[in-house]
Amino acid sequence: MLAEAEIGHRVEKQAFAQAVPGLREALINAQYDLGQSRRFAVIVLLSGVAAAGKSEAVNRLLTWMDPRYIETLAIGHEETEEQQSRPYMWRFWQILPPKGRITILFEHWYTQPGLQYAMGHIGDAELGQRLAEINRFERMLTDEGVLLLKFYMHITKKGQRRRLKQLASDPNTSWRVTRDDAFYVKNYRPVIRSVEEMLRLTSQGYAPWIVTEAADRRYRELVIGQTLLRAIKGRLDATAKPPASQRDGTEFRIPAPDGRSVLTALDFTSRVAPRTYADRLEALQGRLSELTRSKAFQKRSLILVFEGCDAAGKGGTIRRVAQGIDPRSYHIVPIAKPTDEEAAHPYLWRFWRHIPRHGRVTMFDRSWYGRVLVERVESLCPETDWRRAYGEINDFEADLTAGGAILIKFWLAISKTEQLRRFKDRERQAFKRFKITKEDWRNRDRWDDYEKAVEVMVALTSTDIAPWMLVEAEDKNSGRLKVLRTICERLEAVL
Amino acid sequence: MLAEAEIGHRVEKQAFAQAVPGLREALINAQYDLGQSRRFAVIVLLSGVAAAGKSEAVNRLLTWMDPRYIETLAIGHEETEEQQSRPYMWRFWQILPPKGRITILFEHWYTQPGLQYAMGHIGDAELGQRLAEINRFERMLTDEGVLLLKFYMHITKKGQRRRLKQLASDPNTSWRVTRDDAFYVKNYRPVIRSVEEMLRLTSQGYAPWIVTEAADRRYRELVIGQTLLRAIKGRLDATAKPPASQRDGTEFRIPAPDGRSVLTALDFTSRVAPRTYADRLEALQGRLSELTRSKAFQKRSLILVFEGCDAAGKGGTIRRVAQGIDPRSYHIVPIAKPTDEEAAHPYLWRFWRHIPRHGRVTMFDRSWYGRVLVERVESLCPETDWRRAYGEINDFEADLTAGGAILIKFWLAISKTEQLRRFKDRERQAFKRFKITKEDWRNRDRWDDYEKAVEVMVALTSTDIAPWMLVEAEDKNSGRLKVLRTICERLEAVL
Numbered sequence: 001m002l003a004e005a006e007i008g009h010r011v012e013k014q015a016f017a018q019a020v021p022g023l024r025e026a027l028i029n030a031q032y033d034l035g036q037s038r039r040f041a042v043i044v045l046l047s048g049v050a051a052a053g054k055s056e057a058v059n060r061l062l063t064w065m066d067p068r069y070i071e072t073l074a075i076g077h078e079e080t081e082e083q084q085s086r087p088y089m090w091r092f093w094q095i096l097p098p099k100g101r102i103t104i105l106f107e108h109w110y111t112q113p114g115l116q117y118a119m120g121h122i123g124d125a126e127l128g129q130r131l132a133e134i135n136r137f138e139r140m141l142t143d144e145g146v147l148l149l150k151f152y153m154h155i156t157k158k159g160q161r162r163r164l165k166q167l168a169s170d171p172n173t174s175w176r177v178t179r180d181d182a183f184y185v186k187n188y189r190p191v192i193r194s195v196e197e198m199l200r201l202t203s204q205g206y207a208p209w210i211v212t213e214a215a216d217r218r219y220r221e222l223v224i225g226q227t228l229l230r231a232i233k234g235r236l237d238a239t240a241k242p243p244a245s246q247r248d249g250t251e252f253r254i255p256a257p258d259g260r261s262v263l264t265a266l267d268f269t270s271r272v273a274p275r276t277y278a279d280r281l282e283a284l285q286g287r288l289s290e291l292t293r294s295k296a297f298q299k300r301s302l303i304l305v306f307e308g309c310d311a312a313g314k315g316g317t318i319r320r321v322a323q324g325i326d327p328r329s330y331h332i333v334p335i336a337k338p339t340d341e342e343a344a345h346p347y348l349w350r351f352w353r354h355i356p357r358h359g360r361v362t363m364f365d366r367s368w369y370g371r372v373l374v375e376r377v378e379s380l381c382p383e384t385d386w387r388r389a390y391g392e393i394n395d396f397e398a399d400l401t402a403g404g405a406i407l408i409k410f411w412l413a414i415s416k417t418e419q420l421r422r423f424k425d426r427e428r429q430a431f432k433r434f435k436i437t438k439e440d441w442r443n444r445d446r447w448d449d450y451e452k453a454v455e456v457m458v459a460l461t462s463t464d465i466a467p468w469m470l471v472e473a474e475d476k477n478s479g480r481l482k483v484l485r486t487i488c489e490r491l492e493a494v495l
Numbered sequence: 496m497l498a499e500a501e502i503g504h505r506v507e508k509q510a511f512a513q514a515v516p517g518l519r520e521a522l523i524n525a526q527y528d529l530g531q532s533r534r535f536a537v538i539v540l541l542s543g544v545a546a547a548g549k550s551e552a553v554n555r556l557l558t559w560m561d562p563r564y565i566e567t568l569a570i571g572h573e574e575t576e577e578q579q580s581r582p583y584m585w586r587f588w589q590i591l592p593p594k595g596r597i598t599i600l601f602e603h604w605y606t607q608p609g610l611q612y613a614m615g616h617i618g619d620a621e622l623g624q625r626l627a628e629i630n631r632f633e634r635m636l637t638d639e640g641v642l643l644l645k646f647y648m649h650i651t652k653k654g655q656r657r658r659l660k661q662l663a664s665d666p667n668t669s670w671r672v673t674r675d676d677a678f679y680v681k682n683y684r685p686v687i688r689s690v691e692e693m694l695r696l697t698s699q700g701y702a703p704w705i706v707t708e709a710a711d712r713r714y715r716e717l718v719i720g721q722t723l724l725r726a727i728k729g730r731l732d733a734t735a736k737p738p739a740s741q742r743d744g745t746e747f748r749i750p751a752p753d754g755r756s757v758l759t760a761l762d763f764t765s766r767v768a769p770r771t772y773a774d775r776l777e778a779l780q781g782r783l784s785e786l787t788r789s790k791a792f793q794k795r796s797l798i799l800v801f802e803g804c805d806a807a808g809k810g811g812t813i814r815r816v817a818q819g820i821d822p823r824s825y826h827i828v829p830i831a832k833p834t835d836e837e838a839a840h841p842y843l844w845r846f847w848r849h850i851p852r853h854g855r856v857t858m859f860d861r862s863w864y865g866r867v868l869v870e871r872v873e874s875l876c877p878e879t880d881w882r883r884a885y886g887e888i889n890d891f892e893a894d895l896t897a898g899g900a901i902l903i904k905f906w907l908a909i910s911k912t913e914q915l916r917r918f919k920d921r922e923r924q925a926f927k928r929f930k931i932t933k934e935d936w937r938n939r940d941r942w943d944d945y946e947k948a949v950e951v952m953v954a955l956t957s958t959d960i961a962p963w964m965l966v967e968a969e970d971k972n973s974g975r976l977k978v979l980r981t982i983c984e985r986l987e988a989v990l
Contacts, residue, residue: 038839085853087898093847098839125617128624133890135627140887143880144841344533344593346639352588357580385638392635395628403582 005154007265010216038100048153076111153214196464268474284484285324296495308412412473498957500649502760505711533595543648571606648709691959763969779979780819791990803907907968
């Protein structure tokens, strides 16, 4: 779920200076209205790896709003004697804000389990158990009307190192670099893996994590400020809060202040010459063949998901991958409308039917993501159904990977212009004509809606165990090579 | 949550013979309507300790309904090779019934984790994690429209031993007694403790456990048949299923076929003579005093909850308990209407304020159970709020006990006649007059509603970590002694 926070968001000085006065006024007003109405309390949790800028964000919020009515606390790292002799949750109940007030916590109920897990004091199972308790606690809070905002401020490994160096070199800030920080830098990968797991298990529709790219100070502060504003105003304006089942975790999403997204950040310029392509393709297919015949693979399975807009080249890509695998051990599953039998079962049933046994490969040409793409955009299922699908899909994929499956999901991306070129091409070529229908043109009209749905999908379902791989398929050759390379590298890493 | 299944329910032969024909016809009709409408699928899980009569119950259901459209399966104990080489949950997805059909599982997704936990192969944390996964799975199923009925068939230790002996002595049934059964008999207490924990963690409003006393064959079979009928008919008649947040786990409750309940099963005849009372009271208070001054108690705390209808004698009982404790180390918290400040916080906040530190005792004169008693009966809070309270209270009490608190909850029960006598008595005696108000008389008019609310409360919140103790307080003396004795015995067992 950190994917959308690694695309180099940044806000220029001037744009920031332009945005702040309005935001500030709106925030103060929202805070005042909240205090007057006393309709609900607001709790803001700030999380993030070391050096993600949590305390700076708090300071900024305090200058933007009226600090007399905001409590800022850190409860998690150290225990008072008072706290030690009472049940663990007691400390948090003591500091819950009353209706009309805001509390910002930069250490909170995630801090202790997170630390203990990172340090190896508790294992997967105990972490899972504690997160389940946290879920029930947050469910209770939001059922009681609390507006709960959980920010996760993400920073890449390089970004983290750079920032810590900066802090350490300045005598005014060097005290802020602690021994814990060194631990996190050294263990960046495993820490991030457990963060992904934590985000997946605790990002419920009623209390979603809001992941923010934190490398650029101006960007992260605008995101936090604007999100807070939108959330408070939205709740004040609403006559009733939406029922828990109708919340999918996108309630608080604001458009990125710099306008960039996982899709617009793609670079469509790379090209591969036909000659190079043929050579590399053959080499990669050979590598894949060896990997899927290896002894280690006989205790795993491989599940590949191919999604992309019409004419993005899914079919051609799947064929190139298939050429690298023994035909007896792969299976291609094209997903279209459900059969009667499939429609009579829970949604995911028709995909479970095709889950491969160990030693085998299944490629899905479109997949369970139809629910949050076409079914969402075309209103083919009730809103409550696709809203709960994100969490269900994450659970489903966790089941798959826990059972030994290696799961890779590809989104083949092309530009709108390229799609038009391919459509026209298809219409001209007799043997490709069956591939283009009225429906394709209709879908094209909803390009923007699909783009938004894809962004939310990647944000909510790209997990460490089942990441989305966004493939620039503008140039078919380079797209296919990237897919094959990704598969080979992933298999090599795992086997 | 097993409390209501230990009161000796039984149905006489004649009553059974009278009930069956009608039930049978209604079940067949419901099954037919379900098949015609194809609106939803039904999954029935049967659980229970050894010798609780699971297979007999299945056989009975199959004779009462059309067995051609019911699948009966056991998936949990043994694994096929097919299952082993796929993700764990795959096996359950393979057997999900389509809409319109019924599947009965007498081994299922609880079987493997339950066994592994009972045998000590997995610990508390891993059990908790697996149950959290099960919750998400069941949530998905019910969101997808599946009607999920989970029966837990309970049998007391004595009942179990008796039945296993019976089975073993008959050559026709002796093969059914396995080595596993011996294990369960030998480890009855720890197994039941983990069952209580499992029921607490997985009894969600959308998929509650239905606990059935299983000692009497006719009783348990009527309960299962009638519950199944009510659930299927209820769903067929409903235009829409209630949203998950509005289900509290009582959707499928039927009146006990034999009319008995935890309250009506109480015996109000015992009396204690004044002389004996004085002696015993003093002895018990002395014991309590020693226990609460012991060194071991300095690492625990004691929380006592007193509930009961008006004039049941809560105040007098609390005073007698207090006399056995050093005044510096106890605190009595009478619960009335919330203050403004309390009303501005989540419901449980006002109780957390009074949670004692280690070495101390807090007695609540009325408590958080107000939400599911007076607030429920008098409609003082929205239905959704009290419905979700049962689960929240269980979580709250789990937090307390995990933090070292010993929690005992007393329901002081008197008969309706005795209440009238005490009311009149109070009106006569000037110094007791302030204790009786118009509200008391009004509450009395709703006696039956309160009684139902108490039964549900005991059923859903009596857990192994925080059991309800029902006290016959018809005779004040004997009630007070029972309370004191219970506290002393519990402290002695724990410290």
